[in-house]
Amino acid sequence: MPEIYLYNTLTRKKEEFKPAIPGEVRMYTCGPTVYLYASIGNFKTYVFSDVLRRTLEYNGLSVTHVMNITDVGHLVSDADEGEDKVVAEAARQNKTPWEIAEFYTQAFFRDADRLNILRPTIICKATDHIPHMIRMVEEIVANGYGYETDEGIYFDVSKYPEYGRLSGINLEKQMAGARVEVKTDKRNAADFLLWRKAPKEHIMQWESPWGMGYPGWHIECSAMSREYLGDQFDIHTGGIDHIPIHHENEIAQSWACSGQIPARFWLHGEFLLVDGGKMSKSLNNVYLLDDLAARGYEPLAFRYFCLGAHYRTKLNFTWDAIAGAQTGLRGLRAQVQRAVQSQGSVSEVAEQKVAELKAAFLEAINDDLNTPRALAVVWEAAKSDLGPALRDLVADFDRVLGLDLLTGQAKDEQVDESELPAEVAALLKERAEARKAKDWAKADSLREKLREMGYAVKDVKDGYEVTKI
Ligand code: AMP
Numbered sequence: 001m002p003e004i005y006l007y008n009t010l011t012r013k014k015e016e017f018k019p020a021i022p023g024e025v026r027m028y029t030c031g032p033t034v035y036l037y038a039s040i041g042n043f044k045t046y047v048f049s050d051v052l053r054r055t056l057e058y059n060g061l062s063v064t065h066v067m068n069i070t071d072v073g074h075l076v077s078d079a080d081e082g083e084d085k086v087v088a089e090a091a092r093q094n095k096t097p098w099e100i101a102e103f104y105t106q107a108f109f110r111d112a113d114r115l116n117i118l119r120p121t122i123i124c125k126a127t128d129h130i131p132h133m134i135r136m137v138e139e140i141v142a143n144g145y146g147y148e149t150d151e152g153i154y155f156d157v158s159k160y161p162e163y164g165r166l167s168g169i170n171l172e173k174q175m176a177g178a179r180v181e182v183k184t185d186k187r188n189a190a191d192f193l194l195w196r197k198a199p200k201e202h203i204m205q206w207e208s209p210w211g212m213g214y215p216g217w218h219i220e221c222s223a224m225s226r227e228y229l230g231d232q233f234d235i236h237t238g239g240i241d242h243i244p245i246h247h248e249n250e251i252a253q254s255w256a257c258s259g260q261i262p263a264r265f266w267l268h269g270e271f272l273l274v275d276g277g278k279m280s281k282s283l284n285n286v287y288l289l290d291d292l293a294a295r296g297y298e299p300l301a302f303r304y305f306c307l308g309a310h311y312r313t314k315l316n317f318t319w320d321a322i323a324g325a326q327t328g329l330r331g332l333r334a335q336v337q338r339a340v341q342s343q344g345s346v347s348e349v350a351e352q353k354v355a356e357l358k359a360a361f362l363e364a365i366n367d368d369l370n371t372p373r374a375l376a377v378v379w380e381a382a383k384s385d386l387g388p389a390l391r392d393l394v395a396d397f398d399r400v401l402g403l404d405l406l407t408g409q410a411k412d413e414q415v416d417e418s419e420l421p422a423e424v425a426a427l428l429k430e431r432a433e434a435r436k437a438k439d440w441a442k443a444d445s446l447r448e449k450l451r452e453m454g455y456a457v458k459d460v461k462d463g464y465e466v467t468k469i
């Protein structure tokens, strides 16, 4: 097997990765909290775990990829404060939490499919695994790591001396310096809820040895990863925000039950920024794939954009950057699709070059998923004179990249304005006037209307371009 190197957050080193069971990788990815549409930020993280899985498979390993759906227990703050996100959104929309979870789960997978993110081997919903979680909490308490209060069952971090190892947090310092802002009856500032006792009016609640209640977010991942992958598996992934609380807590819980850290490798994707800053509702800059589509960018242009940066670096989203990624992707496809038309037989020189390019590609992705370098190899392949050998080579690379390089749209299908239906032409004119008057809200709503009619408008330097979606 070729050597694969991955950066392990737990050891802070790039390490050679070998699965514990030869040939078989067991991998767990923290899934979405399904109370809103997943943003392009969330999808940066899921593109990363998808590339990881595809890379492992490309190396001939079989991968059991488990991902959970958090449909209960994720509170507004990761530190056990506030309402349950799904329940709060349900109240806002006057729906049941189950309706909310189902709707946004479907939406998540629709977008994930559009990004060529492979479906995990096992997708598990938190609400389907309440008995597993209760059993695990009981075990934690029986082993002396948990205690009951009026609020619920807490994990006592002082019982686990290694708490904080993943994030490098010194617990003593953290505990001494911590201000407990909300009044709780926990013993240590970093203690967290395994099980929360629910007031009568709380909609999602289950029977437990501690009365009616619902699980904490962290116990969900511990219980489900254990159920499907065992006490210790190979890889655990998530976004960097998971390191200091969620994954630290998962480790503590699993340790309390099995005496093992649940995964040998912990991989984390860096955040997506927007215009150099945080993406947030209050700044009105939380973008969805649909927002990109509304401006004529295909989902795979976003995937290409993500692959253009290493997963452990921050990526800054701007409209110019996504436009560049779209042009880059279509350009690469055009180059590939033109070149694969060439006839003739495969020359010895081409065969030699193909072998070199394959080796360079493998080395790049096996070096902690260096996708920017891998993309550079694909560009080089497309520009080399490989004749008919190019098709198989690109198909092979696309098993990891997932960019539809051979089948995807290669050029923007720009529309000749003189052939536009009158209604479309009128809306375009109205939009141009709105923009001139700096009425951005009106311009945006007209763009949306045009999109519903099958036309994407992209603003360019001296006007706009229309493409048929
Ligand atoms: P959530 O649905 O909030 O549980 O988040 C789903 C995933 O998206 C988690 O792995 C987060 O770490 C990740 N995530 C959240 N925001 C961003 C962001 N701006 N950039 C990259 N990943 C993110």
Ligand code: ZN
Binding pocket: 029, 030, 031, 221, 246
């Ligand atoms: Zn998780």
